[in-house]
Amino acid sequence: MIRNLFLLLAIVSLSPIAEAQSYRVFFTDKGSSEHLLEHPELLLSEAALLRRSMQGIAIDHSDLPVAPEYLKQIQRMGGELKAHSRWLNYAFVEGLSAQDLEALPFVKRLEYPKKHQSYLAGTQAQFDYGLGTTQVELLNGDALHQAGYTGRGVTIAVIDAGFTGALQAAVLDSLRQSGRLMGSWSFINGDTNVYSGQGGHGASVLSVMAALDTGVFVGTAPHANYWLLTSENVSSETPVEMDHWLMAAEFADSVGAHVINTSLGYTTFDDTTDNFDYSDMDGNTTVVTRAADWAASKGIVVVASAGNEGAGSWQRIGAPADGDSVLAVGATDGMGNYANFSSRGPSYDWRVKPDVSAMGAGTTLINIVGQVSSGFGTSFSSPCIAGMAACLVQAKPNVHGEEIAWKIRRSGHLFSTPNNTLGYGIPDFEFALNIGLEEDPMALKAEVYPNPVNDKVYIQGDFNRGQKIQIAIYNQAGQQLMAVERNWQNQLEMLDLAQLSPGIYFLNIHSDSMSHQLKLVKK
Template sequence: MLRSLILFVFALYSVGATAHQKKYWVIFKDKGQANTAASLDRPLYSPYVSALKKEQLPIICQSKWLNAVSTIMEPQDSARLLSYPFIAQIRPLNQHLQLMCSHIASPPGLEKDQYAFNQMHGQAFADKGLNGTGVRIGVIDAGYIDANVKPSLKTIFEHQHVMATKDFISPWKADLYQSPETFQDWHGTEVLECIGGIFEKGKQQKGFAPNANYYLARTDHGNQEYRGEEDYWVQALEWLDSMNVRLVNSSLGYAKGFDDPAENYRPADMDGQTSMISKVAEIATTKKGMYLVVSAGNEGDDPTWRVVSAPADAEHVLSVGATEYAYGNKFEYSAQGPQHLDYIKPDIACYAPSGTSFSAPIITGLVACMLQYKPQLTNEQITAIIQKSSNLHQFPNNFIGYGVPNCRRILDMMNDQGSLFPNKLLVAEEKTITLPIQHEEALIFQKKDERNVVSQSIKKVKRKGLTLKRMQGISRTTVVTPDEVYEVKWAAL
């Protein structure tokens, strides 16, 4: 009965005191006149916060990096607040997020536990004894119900690898692993499993980093399919930074689905600069030295959206899409990179049949192994090595980025050895070209320019090779096989 009352009170609080009240960021101009050039980590100027409290405005979250607070108020209150000389801007806070899984109602099946690990030749890391030892990993998610009793996470909990937890949604809860509030509370448990899960049968690894140290943050109350709190995400990232956590996984994203459609993001807003959450992700990666691995999103087959969600659009996060296993083609649901960007998104992709929620954490574990092997790697070096190890390293596209990473090549590159996956550029002077491919089938990306894909397909290869015909509106065609990649540049006719 008490728990039901708490949930009822929370539901009232989360929507505000009236139906008209909404959540906003109130952004300050400085951190006090004497602190105009203050560092990111300097606390907010307390007189500014006190002034808002005197206005009877509840302070929900405070962000040092944004120099802002979130609060709930009437829309018409913003004009009055902007008269304060220390307030720079007031922005509506989009309060809805998407868990990056394609089967929201129940956890994904585990019949293909090791596919992603095998797809990227993860055994090469395991043979080197790489398992994330000593690396701090932050996880920002919706809930971790039963994580401490799940057999696949036995190694993490028996060896006390969870170093800290924080529930930003229900801070009064004494136990992050029990007392479920919504059907989505399992989501973070499955994400954690993808980072460091080990299955008893044959000691199979699903995740790369069972020996890493984990810091778990809960920032979403998944009472609705698209319910979330962007300000809690920001606060969690700052908390992880204060705990000296460098590597962070987030399988959450912000796109659309808001109660008020006027507050929806637009695909054009996915530019790495418009959303506050993407701005914070850029601060974390470029100014705080954190490494963020983020799910690309699951609207790839939604004709009204299709592109990645924030903060996967941020330039310096590693955004991860999802591929099928056999050929590495993009799962239809996996979000693609916006064509208006001047950089590649998603960055890479790997196998994940149930959503990009579960491709990103696989890569997070991979990064943890890289940091275990060479802790001195910079963010730029980590990203460059992962991209160069992937099969489309020379011809990335907005469907799967640089392609699927390869752990053997990553190890070689960290040791200044090895070679890249064979990529060949061919110029087709005629309307057709035949490639000397020996495999039975090949993955085809038809592109309108160097990186933007119009369509993908699996094509049968005849005995004499693969013959391609130039298609209307196509300037390049990428052909992917297990051994090499061909990039066909169609000459002007």
């Protein structure tokens, strides 16, 4: 039995969104919650504690709830609590002045939302995938299923809009009847009803993973467990939705989720003064991106849609797809060709984005009335990857979630030559399953020094003698200024950068065993 699962939800009643001055109020400490470190069973479910234990992840202060006495004092002063985060230790507050909040002894700082920143082995399975055949086989996912890895025993949290249609869909009968639908929660309304009022986008996304109707439609993780979490209010687009996403991610961690799929992205809002700039897509700025990276640090594989802006004026990925620990998924058609609506990379700080790609043009799914249909968007390529990630987690339960994500990137068909449309390419999940310890990403490193550099920079890397490596230098506009290919001979390799003007550059190193990107400052 999960104890104190709604520890903070029971203390705080989240009210409907209203127009008012709002702040993220960051606290100095966790107050009376500190003693709970001695009782982790009161913080996380048995499943969550098991995942942490198997991956060697310690319980720490970020797992403690926000101090209830701090929240009650803010409420007594007339503040409305819209959201809160144990990971980042803050509350989203409306109705109080900055002066009132800053005067509280337990308040560390305020953040203005308009600024967005302050600084399990199974048995063999052979499926007739029906209409889902192409999207599974494009990833070589059927090979994992045939090896017995179908997501059994693995929990996926789906953070999305509404799930209308999920209760009616025949292809989800197995999910409902087998007890693998673990529960639901709306972080918009503060109740378990995710099936009406917010549309059926979440149900469509869920079906790409969870469908199990042999000969009709089988998804990428047909035997996984699922939590259905609603954070997206379809009637508006406001910054607090990102805070609700963070709450959903924290909830997913607390119930032991191994994978999060989120087919949501944030770039523009109803109030245009809230809109992000491309410079905000740097992996560190938006609260939803920071939340996604926190989730990944807890051992959860976080999979996010890259966005559908490829043919529009924005063109780039959105948040949280820009996170450095997030698997951002672009879209292809059934032949593996880039779908032109799919948002492009790189991130603003010039990391490869999207990370990988999957079928998002003509993807089989269920519609709002639960019938099998098809759809277009990275919303549907993302769960293709998330479901297969769950199968990989089942096969490698002791592997940290971030290494699972690395294996997926490493198996991409463009790993050695990534681009801004497909990223590292289309993963081969049989290849990802068989990547051995000799390609442990934790053991593969590349460094440059000195940095900042005058003229000569030295590269140190864990490459084998004679191994072919490609080195490229880009400016901040994404223009390639230098490209060399070498057979690695020494522990150190030297590059002469005398011809470059002072400024910030990005050095990309690729080999058949790793891909690494570094920021370089030229004096």
